[in-house]
Amino acid sequence: MTPLQEQRPVAANVFTQRYSATRRGAVLARRLALWQLDAWGIPYGTSLSDTVALLVAELAANAVLHGRVPGRDFELRLVHTSETGVVRVEVSETHDARPDPLLVSQPDADADCGRGLLIVDAVATSWGVRDRVGPGKTVWAEAATTLPAAPGTD
16 A cells, blocks of 8 residues: 655635627726736736737637537636646637647638637647536637746757
8 A cells, every 4th residue: 555645735816707699798808807817916008918918809709700609609618727826728619629739720811700720729738628517618818927948949
């Protein structure tokens, strides 16, 4: 039998809020995300705050434009793990269509839309799609205060 090892608690801040699946709801999600980050000690205008704002804006806009089901809201969930400095953005909605992170492609140069997931892919440290309880999916992205060190460097 192996002796029990002491586990250190992980400090995480969590914010969850539902919004109407409208452009106004997407704007409000971004604004409240910035307010919440500031309350957690991640000030407005910092690199992490700006990155999270961009991720929330893009994922919320996608939920409103592509994942909207009439009469259904979308949900924003932010998780900040202070030990690692990572902020995870999750946007859940009830539409079944799923973006494939491996198939993000460049839109035509004159296209008015289609760059949202390219932006998410460029600024997030990682992102993906997962099932959620009930119908639909959750699209998530993570942003970190610092990038992980390259292997072999100290």
